[in-house]
Amino acid sequence: MKTSIILVAATRLLTALLLLFSIFMLLRGHNLPGGGFIGGLIGATGFVLYAIAQGAEATRRTLRYEPQNIAMVGLGIALAAGVFAAFFGEAFFTGQWWFAGADPSDPDDKGLPISSVLVFDIGVYLVVFGSILTLVLALEEEV
Amino acid sequence: MAKSGAEVPRVYGGPAGWISVAVPAAIFAWMLQYVGPVSDGNPVLLALDWVPSMDIRLSVLIDGLSLTFALLISGIGALVTLYSTKYLGNHPEYPRFVLFLMMFMVGMLGLVLSDNLIALFVFWEITTISSYLLIGFSSDEAKSRRSALQALLVTGTGGLALLAGMILLGNVAGSFELSVILTQGEAIRAHPLYVPIVILFLAGAFTKSAQFPFHFWLPNAMAAPTPVSAYLHSATMVKAGVYLMARVNPALGDSELWFWTLVIAGGFTTVFASILAVRQTDIKQVLAYTTLMALGALTLFIGTGSPDAIKGMMAFLVVHSLYKAALFLMIGIVDHETGTREADRLRGLGRKMPLTFLGGALAAISMAGIPPFVGFIGKEFLYKAGLGHEQATWWITGTIFAASVLMFVAAGIAVLRPFTGKLADADTPQTPHEGPWAMWIGPIILGVFSLGFGLFPDTVEAWLVAPGTWAVYGDYDYTVDLYLFREANAAFLLSLATFATGAFLYTVHRPMRAWLGRVMEANPIKFDPGWDRVLDGLKAVAGWQTRILQSGVLQRYIFTIFATLAIGVGATMYLKDVLNFRVDWAAEFDGLVFKHWAVLVFITAGAILTAITSSRMTAIAALGVVGIGVALIFIMFSAPDVAITQLLVETLVVVLVAVAMLKLPHLGLAKDRKRRPVHAALAGVVGVLVTLVMVAVLQGEIDLAITEYFETASWPEAYGRNIVNVILVDFRAIDTFGEIAVVVIAALSAYALLRGTRYGNTDDEIEEGRK
Numbered sequence: 005m006k007t008s009i010i011l012v013a014a015t016r017l018l019t020a021l022l023l024l025f026s027i028f029m030l031l032r033g034h035n036l037p038g039g040g041f042i043g044g045l046i047g048a049t050g051f052v053l054y055a056i057a058q059g060a061e062a063t064r065r066t067l068r069y070e071p072q073n074i075a076m077v078g079l080g081i082a083l084a085a086g087v088f089a090a091f092f093g094e095a096f097f098t099g100q101w102w103f104a105g106a107d108p109s110d111p112d113d114k115g116l117p118i119s120s121v122l123v124f125d126i127g128v129y130l131v132v133f134g135s136i137l138t139l140v141l142a143l144e145e146e147v
Numbered sequence: 148m149a150k151s152g153a154e155v156p157r158v159y160g161g162p163a164g165w166i167s168v169a170v171p172a173a174i175f176a177w178m179l180q181y182v183g184p185v186s187d188g189n190p191v192l193l194a195l196d197w198v199p200s201m202d203i204r205l206s207v208l209i210d211g212l213s214l215t216f217a218l219l220i221s222g223i224g225a226l227v228t229l230y231s232t233k234y235l236g237n238h239p240e241y242p243r244f245v246l247f248l249m250m251f252m253v254g255m256l257g258l259v260l261s262d263n264l265i266a267l268f269v270f271w272e273i274t275t276i277s278s279y280l281l282i283g284f285s286s287d288e289a290k291s292r293r294s295a296l297q298a299l300l301v302t303g304t305g306g307l308a309l310l311a312g313m314i315l316l317g318n319v320a321g322s323f324e325l326s327v328i329l330t331q332g333e334a335i336r337a338h339p340l341y342v343p344i345v346i347l348f349l350a351g352a353f354t355k356s357a358q359f360p361f362h363f364w365l366p367n368a369m370a371a372p373t374p375v376s377a378y379l380h381s382a383t384m385v386k387a388g389v390y391l392m393a394r395v396n397p398a399l400g401d402s403e404l405w406f407w408t409l410v411i412a413g414g415f416t417t418v419f420a421s422i423l424a425v426r427q428t429d430i431k432q433v434l435a436y437t438t439l440m441a442l443g444a445l446t447l448f449i450g451t452g453s454p455d456a457i458k459g460m461m462a463f464l465v466v467h468s469l470y471k472a473a474l475f476l477m478i479g480i481v482d483h484e485t486g487t488r489e490a491d492r493l494r495g496l497g498r499k500m501p502l503t504f505l506g507g508a509l510a511a512i513s514m515a516g517i518p519p520f521v522g523f524i525g526k527e528f529l530y531k532a533g534l535g536h537e538q539a540t541w542w543i544t545g546t547i548f549a550a551s552v553l554m555f556v557a558a559g560i561a562v563l564r565p566f567t568g569k570l571a572d573a574d575t576p577q578t579p580h581e582g583p584w585a586m587w588i589g590p591i592i593l594g595v596f597s598l599g600f601g602l603f604p605d606t607v608e609a610w611l612v613a614p615g616t617w618a619v620y621g622d623y624d625y626t627v628d629l630y631l632f633r634e635a636n637a638a639f640l641l642s643l644a645t646f647a648t649g650a651f652l653y654t655v656h657r658p659m660r661a662w663l664g665r666v667m668e669a670n671p672i673k674f675d676p677g678w679d680r681v682l683d684g685l686k687a688v689a690g691w692q693t694r695i696l697q698s699g700v701l702q703r704y705i706f707t708i709f710a711t712l713a714i715g716v717g718a719t720m721y722l723k724d725v726l727n728f729r730v731d732w733a734a735e736f737d738g739l740v741f742k743h744w745a746v747l748v749f750i751t752a753g754a755i756l757t758a759i760t761s762s763r764m765t766a767i768a769a770l771g772v773v774g775i776g777v778a779l780i781f782i783m784f785s786a787p788d789v790a791i792t793q794l795l796v797e798t799l800v801v802v803l804v805a806v807a808m809l810k811l812p813h814l815g816l817a818k819d820r821k822r823r824p825v826h827a828a829l830a831g832v833v834g835v836l837v838t839l840v841m842v843a844v845l846q847g848e849i850d851l852a853i854t855e856y857f858e859t860a861s862w863p864e865a866y867g868r869n870i871v872n873v874i875l876v877d878f879r880a881i882d883t884f885g886e887i888a889v890v891v892i893a894a895l896s897a898y899a900l901l902r903g904t905r906y907g908n909t910d911d912e913i914e915e916g917r918k
Binding site: 033034035036037038039040041042045046048049052056072075076078079082083086096097099101114117119121124125127128131132134135136138139140142143144 | 791796867872
């Protein structure tokens, strides 16, 4: 199957854009539509496009890490985010928050919220991203 | 095996040996500190929360019963591991053996000490698994593997029944803590679930303690190395079932069902096993069957349930552990140093192996129940309890009398015959000689305890038997009194009769054995071959149903799945009568505007095209249209998160399926044409059913309580405004974690499958590829 040169040229840009967009979706997810699941899907779409245009081998080189390893690391991060609460004597998966630079006197000022929940969402992102690419690349290589 | 012939055994050089001795010895010393409080009638309760939300705690209950067991487990454990350093020390897999043995010991200690039913069950299963590994230790022998699997399946099945029983009991009693459950005997016995609870508990206990009809695995388990037989299959693990029955006796005992089941099964096992014991020629097998007899007697007396019976049971428990472990260790030395365990080939070893003989003789005298050994006391109190019980007096006393007589004979076969008489060198594969000290010290220490406890019965009474009796009987005011001899009462006369009958039978035991052999051969019911037939039947059923279900044709799988769905949903809807509603279609359609109709047409067109096209690519693309149409519906009803996810998943599914489909041959519709009406009908039925379900669901009132909770709690509690995401990552994070774990597993499985098929299609090629 001959691949269109326009597609090949466009994917370099599109993949980068989709990856950036996926991170944007991941980070806004707590308050607006988005989140780790959607972010992971968008990120994976970017690389799926790349794989169609450039082939599975080139995609593996660009990814640098085996997609199944990415998924496993994601699962580990999600688990770690859950276990984290246990260090403060709270139940598994209780969200832990740190409001960086918030003004304590103002209840509405949350500063820059950083939380174990976000870490968990990053784990979800990596699992979805890695799992889909595992499947797609393995299928691509079958052809 | 470690039968290394004439060469001097080379002891394994690493630390496994001394660690394995030091650990149980330290535990034994540690447990001794509780003897004081427990013998004063104060059980010790220690607790650590584990899964508090499910009432699962790592709690430890140290009372007379559990302390007796813990001391036996750790004390005999230390002697057995010391013995193993010489018995198996030069075995290449010795460290592995030690690991399994330690794992077993931890499991067994946990089992007897835990106060929580669920924790008890976990430890129960640990002993099952470690027993499997130890029986199958000589894994290159088919017999070992079979025996190990048999023990695992029999005790494992019982374990599952036990778990069910524990859950029922925990729910009935309102707590999984034994210390709470044991105080609620009245309420539990009156509960309608009492009978199932007892049956399930006894299924667990009878399989573990090899009560008839589950007795057949225990003699086979003697395929394990001798230290394992001595430790697991005589002194400790098989008594786990006895422990369990004794433990729950205050809660489940004292009913007709409990009494008759235990008394009949226990009594029958006792006599049946003693007869089989005398029939054997392999001394280890003789001991194996006498262990069965002891387990039967313990069950019998727990069932009898009177304070005297419980006292006799506790005394006999200690007595039996002491002498039986010693005898197993003794026969292990004989086997190790002469190369055989056949009773007919061993004579006059006493002069060559005096210390082994000493240890064995002390144990055997206790086993035969001769005064002043503690075995005599154990037997006396069993007789007394039997004679003193008004129900089934003759059954209890008679079975225990028959068993004691045969026990006397078995003690003679196991020790008197091999060690006395004229030495017959030529008959043994190796020249007999004394074993190393680490081996004979165990039987001697245990034998000395048998004698010491007999001479000073107050010690064993105060330390172990009295606290144990209180715990099992559930009454701390009962006065326990053990003594060697006070008066020539009925029990004492029965003892004299035992000795006379036993001595007579011993003199004729060889012709009797031959005769028993013929009788047993004639018996058509054989349990061990029967077991094989049960397994074969199970495999045949499994093979049959696999051939039906696993056709390997994707279309049939999908057909089966959807047919099951249709039948399940259809039948439920019919039975639950959910279709008795009227829909006001006019009102329903009233709210639809042009954009809704447009999406409906869009989806319907996609679905029809998918069904009628003959090109795969068109079908996939049309299916994508349906998915995107659904995403549009989500957008219209303001669920942006779901819509985005739907769109992305749909896109990726189209790509994935397209990539996969490229590999497949073109649709062979001609071949498939006959089935298409059937498929279409099924698809239609599923479609109609799902639609009906949706309509039915919308007729009911939707409870918005949970939605409202999330709406109000999302920001103040989880600092998030996107409820969907807050639910996913915070409120329901553990569910999400389970889901992403499934995603990873699915991806890895698919990856493995895709890689596996690379090597070709036939099994041979795949096999080749794996290498």
